[in-house]
Amino acid sequence: MIAYLIKRILLLIPLLFGITLITFAVIHLAPGEPVDMQIAMSPKVSAESRQRIREFYGLDKPLHVQYGLWLGRMARLDFGRSFAPDNRPVTDKIAERIPVTLSLNIIALALEFGLAVPIGILAAVRRNTLVDKGITVFVFLGFAVPTFWLALLLMYLFGVKLGWLPISGLHSLGSERLGTLAWFWDLAKHLVLPVGVATFGSLAGLSRYMRSTMLEVIRQDYITTARAKGLSERAVIFRHALRNALLPVITLLGFSLPGLIGGSVIFETIFAIPGMGQLFYQGVMMRDYPLVMGILVIGALLTLVGNLLADICYSLADPRIRHGKA
């Protein structure tokens, strides 16, 4: 296990280098220097801050030296100062937003997993029945529906028409005066729509995948054996089939992380949630380079960590992976 972990972590190093290289390339993709670009876009940037950016990026040095310097700062998670009027270090600005986005995504991921697995099992077990067809229709709709549109419709229905749920932010005005229980209730009501929309967006793919791995497993000999020795269908499905069908789903869950994190830009903007996605959107609109690049790197790092966690879960669940070559 330890050996596997070490190997897996060592494999991350070239990926980390690649991520920084691409981000660096993106910065230099712009025609001209980032400084000129910034001046052209926003006349408010003063000569003094222009000089600061110049020094920060080492723009007077050759490209490979620039990359080396930049990489050194990345290693210390130093992304420079934001171009925004508050002029704060990018690292601080991101750090205060990450918990919101991460907790939202973790809730959404848990819900997605909790719903997709039973839906997929149901569709596979009742293959070609009305239930399966109904689920298939739902899955296709889930693939095709623009999540931001779904968000708008739900905001209209539950927020504007029925008035049941708040449609923006995380807390009501004056929520800090509420008691602990009431405070949580208020937060929960604010979370229903954004989390629901985020979950729905990736639910379709995962449940369809669950259905196909389940169908694959049900065909195996050991399932026939389990049935032949007279086990109940419930025991066959949940004790024998499910464990094996879940394995590939764990990996897919890891892969759905970039989609969820990327999607947070959309629903955090719509629902006015102060998370990393909203910060990123504001950064893009204001051409706040240090901020945009910082979040790009952090987003990729989070994805790497997510994939690593998925791999570790996979190896815990499947001894073949743990013990060398499967």
Add this chain to the structure above:
Amino acid sequence: MDFRTSFFYTVFWKRFRRNRFALAGAAVVALLFIVSLCAPLIAPYDPAAIDAYRVLLPPSASHWMGTDELGRDVFTRVIYGTRISLYVGFVAVGIAVAIGTLVGLISGFYGGWIESVLMRFVDIMLCFPTFFLILAVIALLEPSIWNIMLIIGITGWMGVARLVRAEVLSIKERDYIMAARSIGASDIRILLLHILPNAAAPVLVAATLGVGGAILTESALSFLGIGVQPPMPSWGNILTSGKDYLEFAWWLSLFPGLAILVTVLAYNLLGEGIRDALDPRIHG
């Protein structure tokens, strides 16, 4: 060539025809093409005609989908939006398929360090949340329909590259490749004439499904105000006003979203239909 023609007509078309969902998808896609070609003939108004006296009117006989905050006819703008979504869908996917096929062909065919480098590059690109990467590049470039197509294309080719590489790996071991090589065919000739056509089917499926994805991405970007810029009508940017006037004008939100839903659904059904018709394992 005879064989392929007969395969298409007998096997592929027979299977495809039996799939009602796929046929419906194909019909909707065809309809969308007609609508976007004939937009000026179908649309009852000028998409940019502002009418200060007819602002935010609900749907009626003269304005089927109501009017927006500037008094423009929403139905007309949704019709013209069809053009944008088709453009973006096809050009972006075209770019993605071109890059992905090239990378996949080269890495699958040559193997060795070329393959390692290219496939690691694919892994790295996949680490970035796609939407973040797109937004970061948009922050550098001017948001315009051309840049949007380019960006969606260059951030969406990795899946195709993996797919093509896998196909090439299995195809290059076949006897007819050996035969071509033994009569002295060049690498380029083998790649383009013998391998590429045989790897085309899964790419076609991925491309069809990709069009739906590209349309969704474009509409999300336009909705956020960093995609297709007004006054050019796109389904996504109509929805931006839909959000601003959510409390007063539900029709601004409902119809463009439905258009996106139906379009993406049609491409997905068509893509899945093509896949099922090509894959004999499913129909046994």
